[in-house]
Amino acid sequence: MSTPEPRGLPAGYARPAPGTDAPLISPAYRSTAARAPSRPLVALTPGLNELTGPLFGMDRVRPGDADLSRGPSGDALGQRIVVAGRVLDADGRPIPDALIEIWQANASGRYHHERDNWPAPLDPNFSGGGRTVTDEEGHYRFLTIKPGAYPWANHVNAWRPAHIHVSLFGRSFSQRLVTQMYFPDDPLFFQDPILGAIPDPAARRRLVSAYDHALTEAQWALGFRWDIVLRGPLAVPFEPLSEQDHHG
Amino acid sequence: MAEFDTSPIMTSGAAFGVTPSQTVGPFLHLALADPADAWVVPVGTVSGFWLRGTVTDGNADPVTDALVETWQASANDAEVSASVVGFGRCPTDAAGCWAIHTVKPPPTSAADGRRAAPHLAVSIFARGLLDRLVTRIYFADEEEANAVDPVLGELPDPTRGQTLLATPTKDGYHFSLRLQGEAETVFFAL
Numbered sequence A: 001m002s003t004p005e006p007r008g009l010p011a012g013y014a015r016p017a018p019g020t021d022a023p024l025i026s027p028a029y030r031s032t033a034a035r036a037p038s039r040p041l042v043a044l045t046p047g048l049n050e051l052t053g054p055l056f057g058m059d060r061v062r063p064g065d066a067d068l069s070r071g072p073s074g075d076a077l078g079q080r081i082v083v084a085g086r087v088l089d090a091d092g093r094p095i096p097d098a099l100i101e102i103w104q105a106n107a108s109g110r111y112h113h114e115r116d117n118w119p120a121p122l123d124p125n126f127s128g129g130g131r132t133v134t135d136e137e138g139h140y141r142f143l144t145i146k147p148g149a150y151p152w153a154n155h156v157n158a159w160r161p162a163h164i165h166v167s168l169f170g171r172s173f174s175q176r177l178v179t180q181m182y183f184p185d186d187p188l189f190f191q192d193p194i195l196g197a198i199p200d201p202a203a204r205r206r207l208v209s210a211y212d213h214a215l216t217e218a219q220w221a222l223g224f225r226w227d228i229v230l231r232g233p234l235a236v237p238f239e240p241l242s243e244q245d246h247h248g
Numbered sequence B: 001m002a003e004f005d006t007s008p009i010m011t012s013g014a015a016f017g018v019t020p021s022q023t024v025g026p027f028l029h030l031a032l033a034d035p036a037d038a039w040v041v042p043v044g045t046v047s048g049f050w051l052r053g054t055v056t057d058g059n060a061d062p063v064t065d066a067l068v069e070t071w072q073a074s075a076n077d078a079e080v081s082a083s084v085v086g087f088g089r090c091p092t093d094a095a096g097c098w099a100i101h102t103v104k105p106p107p108t109s110a111a112d113g114r115r116a117a118p119h120l121a122v123s124i125f126a127r128g129l130l131d132r133l134v135t136r137i138y139f140a141d142e143e144e145a146n147a148v149d150p151v152l153g154e155l156p157d158p159t160r161g162q163t164l165l166a167t168p169t170k171d172g173y174h175f176s177l178r179l180q181g182e183a184e185t186v187f188f189a190l
């Protein structure tokens, strides 16, 4: 969707390159038909609310929240994996204190969710939700199990490639991102209209993690590296009207 | 379907290209639906109110698996404690309804130094939305401030500004999010 640049954009405020984000109306992904807006988005000169955002830090994370591999009565079933990487801004600078929330299907491709009726087995030791916060250098690390692929009704013989859903809060409302991480060389990519909706193949590849033997732990878990780049930088000096608590 | 390059990659995030958005999908509740997040300000806060709304699709059907997030950089009304963080989040229910308990933020400065009417920044996530939708919630009873707000005043179709106004109710305000169709909410490109 082409959008004229609004006037008065603050320094450091940049939009992702064209082709990075999928067009909202993507007919191959059928659910877009009744939900994507039919009118063009209106260019917005960002204001205080869009240039700031909640900075949660550790207050939402409890010990163990980054480990999805254990349940109340033992280890979750499936291939144990480490998913780790860094959260950076578009200038390559690390983003510390970024809250990352993830959720995923179990090893059989089933979500622990009342509306998931795909008849693959549930795992009582896998709830599939986790969270963490990046350290001073933007690093994060999860221990989980490799999610299974699952079928859906979008098209004939439709299967979602294995993926982990990921939600991130950066430094501002503008950097908010919800996305999905995939695994290398998944044979289901070619028919997936969600990953395939991203126009630029290079941007698509940025959603695919890389196997990293350095992250693999001997006798324990396979390692996958995935770096996340949020738009920005948005260390924008901004003059508030009055003394306002931006809430650190 | 788009042609696909399945060549292996050696690194990710190379050249710091921005990570694309993907849909939140139907199972966001596994990680993003803490009922405590509806409380931007705690119960009993003076001038606290319920901001209640709906999300509907292009067929006017309720969207029952959406997530609404609100952000107000400042809630420093003198009556509000310094613990106000300003972030609210609520999934829609079986009727497509959501609600957050908050306070009206003060006016803020717009990017060009003009004064913005009190408003919240809003994100909407849902299955079928490949990227979040971004909008603002203004308040219908702030007629004077709204009249000089630079964003409301420069909409390509000024008649659509009505879609950005929360209307007063018994216990606060109501705001309809119409994703598509007749009276579609104004959504912004950030």
Ligand SMILES: [Fe+2]
Pocket (backbone or CB within 6 Å): A160, A163, A165, B025
């Ligand atoms: Fe999924």
